[in-house]
Amino acid sequence: MRWSKTFIPTLKEDPADAEVISHKLLVRAGMIRQISRGIYNYLPLALRVIRKIETIVREEMDRAGAQELLLPMVSPAELWRESGRWEVYGKELVRFKDRHERDFCLGPTHEEVITDLVRRVVRSYRELPFNLYQIQTKFRDEVRPRFGLMRGREFIMKDAYSFHGDVEDCRREYENMFHAYNRIFTRCGLKFRPVEADTGAIGGTLSHEFQVLADTGEDALVSCTRCDYAANVQKAEVKAQRLAGRNLKESSPPIKKVATPGKKTVAEVANFLGLASERFIKTLVYRTDGGELVAVLVRGDHEVNELKLRTVLGCQEVALAGETAVEQSTGVTPGFLGPIGIELRVVADQAIQGIRGGVTGANEANAHFVEVDQERDFTPSVFADLRMAAAGDPCPRCEGGTLEARRGIEVGQIFHLGRKYSETLGATYLDAEGREQPIEMGCYGIGITRLLAAAIEQNHDGNGIIWPLSIAPFHVLLLPIQYREKAILEVTDTLYDELRKRGVEVLLDDRDERPGVKFKDADLIGVPLRVTVGAKGLQRGGVELRWRRDGNTEEAIVGEASGKIEARIKEALKI
RNA sequence: CGGGGCGUAGCGCAGCCUGGUAGCGCACCUGCCUUGGGCGCAGGGGGUCGGACGUUCAAAUCGUCUCGCCCCGACCA
Numbered sequence: 001m002r003w004s005k006t007f008i009p010t011l012k013e014d015p016a017d018a019e020v021i022s023h024k025l026l027v028r029a030g031m032i033r034q035i036s037r038g039i040y041n042y043l044p045l046a047l048r049v050i051r052k053i054e055t056i057v058r059e060e061m062d063r064a065g066a067q068e069l070l071l072p073m074v075s076p077a078e079l080w081r082e083s084g085r086w087e088v089y090g091k092e093l094v095r096f097k098d099r100h101e102r103d104f105c106l107g108p109t110h111e112e113v114i115t116d117l118v119r120r121v122v123r124s125y126r127e128l129p130f131n132l133y134q135i136q137t138k139f140r141d142e143v144r145p146r147f148g149l150m151r152g153r154e155f156i157m158k159d160a161y162s163f164h165g166d167v168e169d170c171r172r173e174y175e176n177m178f179h180a181y182n183r184i185f186t187r188c189g190l191k192f193r194p195v196e197a198d199t200g201a202i203g204g205t206l207s208h209e210f211q212v213l214a215d216t217g218e219d220a221l222v223s224c225t226r227c228d229y230a231a232n233v234q235k236a237e238v239k240a241q242r243l244a245g246r247n248l249k250e251s252s253p254p255i256k257k258v259a260t261p262g263k264k265t266v267a268e269v270a271n272f273l274g275l276a277s278e279r280f281i282k283t284l285v286y287r288t289d290g291g292e293l294v295a296v297l298v299r300g301d302h303e304v305n306e307l308k309l310r311t312v313l314g315c316q317e318v319a320l321a322g323e324t325a326v327e328q329s330t331g332v333t334p335g336f337l338g339p340i341g342i343e344l345r346v347v348a349d350q351a352i353q354g355i356r357g358g359v360t361g362a363n364e365a366n367a368h369f370v371e372v373d374q375e376r377d378f379t380p381s382v383f384a385d386l387r388m389a390a391a392g393d394p395c396p397r398c399e400g401g402t403l404e405a406r407r408g409i410e411v412g413q414i415f416h417l418g419r420k421y422s423e424t425l426g427a428t429y430l431d432a433e434g435r436e437q438p439i440e441m442g443c444y445g446i447g448i449t450r451l452l453a454a455a456i457e458q459n460h461d462g463n464g465i466i467w468p469l470s471i472a473p474f475h476v477l478l479l480p481i482q483y484r485e486k487a488i489l490e491v492t493d494t495l496y497d498e499l500r501k502r503g504v505e506v507l508l509d510d511r512d513e514r515p516g517v518k519f520k521d522a523d524l525i526g527v528p529l530r531v532t533v534g535a536k537g538l539q540r541g542g543v544e545l546r547w548r549r550d551g552n553t554e555e556a557i558v559g560e561a562s563g564k565i566e567a568r569i570k571e572a573l574k575i
Numbered sequence: 576c577g578g579g580g581c582g583u584a585g586c587g588c589a590g591c592c593u594g595g596u597a598g599c600g601c602a603c604c605u606g607c608c609u610u611g612g613g614c615g616c617a618g619g620g621g622g623u624c625g626g627a628c629g630u631u632c633a634a635a636u637c638g639u640c641u642c643g644c645c646c647c648g649a650c651c652a
Contacts, residue, residue: 009585011586011587016644016645017644108652138652143576144649144651159652415652443652445652447652479611482610513610516610516611517613519611519613520612522612523612532611534610534611535611
C-alpha cells in the first residue's frame with residue numbers, strides 16, 4: 001500500500017477525550033475515531049490488525065475442531081424471555097420494537113440464539129459433540145463505556161459454544177479450548193496468563209480468564225511464583241494458615257478498653273495506639289439481598305472479598321450497609337464497631353480464628369478494646385475464607401510458593417456452562433438408553449477489539465505503538481527520504497515491488513513530507529521493521545533496516561535488500 | 576443513577592470571573608527556501624462560540640433548560 005492513497009489520519013497531539021494509552025495511540029495513529037460514546041469507526045489500519053487477529057483465531061479454532069457460523073445480531077425477545085434473561089439482563093440489553101411492535105434486542109452474547117438453533121436440530125447422542133463459533137459485532141449498552149476499545153458498547157467478539165452428551169466430554173472440550181486459547185494469544189505475540197475466574201452472570205461451574213499482562217489492566221490478579229496457579233483476585237483462594245507467631249501468647253491479659261477519640265480507620269487507630277494493623281479485627285456491616293445486616297470480620301490489613309462473602313452467606317447480593325443503618329442497628333458509628341457484644345450475626349475470616357492480643361472497636365463511640373482473645377471473648381457463627389488474596393500470601397496449591405500481584409486485561413474467557421441454558425431452553429437429546437437428557441454446554445469468548453487495545457497497552461513506548469509482528473498492520477514500512485529524487489525513487493519502487501512479490505506486507509510512505517514527519521509517523525503507527533532509503537545510505541549502496549521494538553539497525557546492500565528483509569520477517573514470524 | 580469536569584476553526588487550547596461582536600499553536604492554501612527525527616520566512620482562507628429560551632442598548636461571556644463528550648463511583652459474558 002502507498003501511504004498517500006491510504007486513509008491514515010495521524011495526529012500530532014493526544015485527543016482530548018482519551019485517557020488510557022491505547023485509546024490515545026489508536027486515535028493518534030489514525031486507526032479509530034469515535035462516533036458515539038463507546039462506539040468507534042475502524043479505519044483501514046485498525047481493520048488490517050483486526051483481520052490479522054481474526055485469522056489467527058479462525059486458524060486455531062478450526063484446528064481445534066470448531067466450526068464457524070454466523071448468527072444474527074438481532075434476536076427476538078421470546079428467546080430471552082424463555083431463558084429469563086429478558087428480565088434479568090437490565091438496561092445493558094438494547095431493546096427495540098419492529099414495525100409490528102414486536103420486541104427485539106441487539107445481541108450482547110448468543111447463548112439463547114445458539115441453544116435455540118441446536119435444540120431444533122439435535123435429537124440423538126450420535127449427533128454430539130460439536131463446537132460452533134462466530135466472529136461478530138456485539139452490542140452491550142454498558143453503564144459506563146470507557147478507555148477506548150477496552151470497554152466499548154459495540155465491539156467485535158469471537159464466541160464459541162460447545163454441546164456434549166456428558167460432563168466428561170464437556171470438560172475435555174474445555175481443556176481443548178484452554179489449549180487453543182493459549183496458542184491464539186501466544187501467536188498474537190502477547191504476554192498473558194490464564195487465571196481461574198468467577199463465572200459471573202453467564203453462570204456455570206468452571207471458568208478461566210485469559211489476561212494480557214499490563215500495569216494499566218482493569219483486573220487484579222495473583223499468580224504463584226513457584227507453580228502455575230494464577231487467579232483473578234475475585235476468585236483467588238486464601239490458604240488457611242496457622243496463626244502468625246506474634247499473635248500467639250501463652251496467656252491473655254485481661255481485655256482492656258482504651259480511649260481512641262476520633263480514630264476511626266484501622267490505620268488511624270493503629271498509628272494512635274502504636275500497634276500493627278495485623279492485630280486489628282476489622283468489623284464491617286453488610287446488608288444481604290434478604291435485608292439482613294451481618295457483621296463481617298477480617299484482619300485489619302485484609303480486605304473483604306464480597307464474592308466469597310456472598311457464597312458464604314448464600315445470597316446473590318451484598319453491599320456495605322451504610323453509616324445510618326449501622327448506627328440504627330448497633331448504636332455506634334462504623335469506626336468503633338467490634339464483635340464483642342454486637343447484636344448481629346457475625347461471620348469471620350479464617351485469619352480471625354484464635355487471635356490473641358487483638359484490637360477491636362468497643363461498640364461505643366471513641367473507644368476500642370485491646371488484648372482481645374478471640375477464643376475467650378467472642379464466637380462468630382462461622383469462620384471461612386472471606387478475604388481478598390494479596391501479594392505475599394502463600395500459594396493455595398503448592399508448598400512454599402508465594403503469590404505475587406499482577407494486573408491484566410481480560411481478553412478471553414472460557415466457561416463450563418453445564419445445563420444452565422439447555423435446561424431452561426429445553427435443548428435435549430436421547431442417550432444410548434433412549435432417555436432424554438439436557439445437553440452439556442461450554443462457551444468460549446475472545447474480545448477481538450479489546451485484544452487490539454490490550455496489545456497496545458502492553459506494547460508501546462513514548463513514541464507510539466510497537467506491534468507484535470504477527471498482528472501488525474504491515475510487516476515493513478518503506479520510508480524514502482526524498483521520494484521525488486530519481487535515484488531514491490527507483491530504488492524504493494524496485495524494493496517495494498520485490499517485497500510484495502516475496503509476500504512481505506509493505507507500506508510505502510510515498511508522501512512528500514520532511515523526514516522528521518515520516519519518522520515520527522512511522523514510530524507512531526508501530527510497523528515492526530522500517531526500511532529507510534536515503535541519499536546517505538545509497539552513497540554506500542545500501543538501505544537501512546531498523547526494528548521498531550529495540551531500535552536495532554543494520555544495513556542491506558540494495559541488490560540484496562528484499563531477500564534479506566524477507567528472511568528477517570520470516571525468521572521473526574516463526575518465533 | 577450519584578458526584579465532578581468540558582463543549583470556542585480540522586486538532587489542541589486561551590478568552591468567560593469583570594458583557595462591547597473572537598484569538599493562539601498545529602494543520603490547511605500560495606510563494607520562496609529546506610530535506611536522515613514533527614524545518615524557516617512571507618502572504619492567505621476558514622468559526623451560527625453545542626443547541627433553545629431568557630436578561631440586556633449589546634451575550635462566547637450572565638440566567639434557565641436541553642444535547643453531547645470525559646473522569647470518579649455503583650455495574651460488567
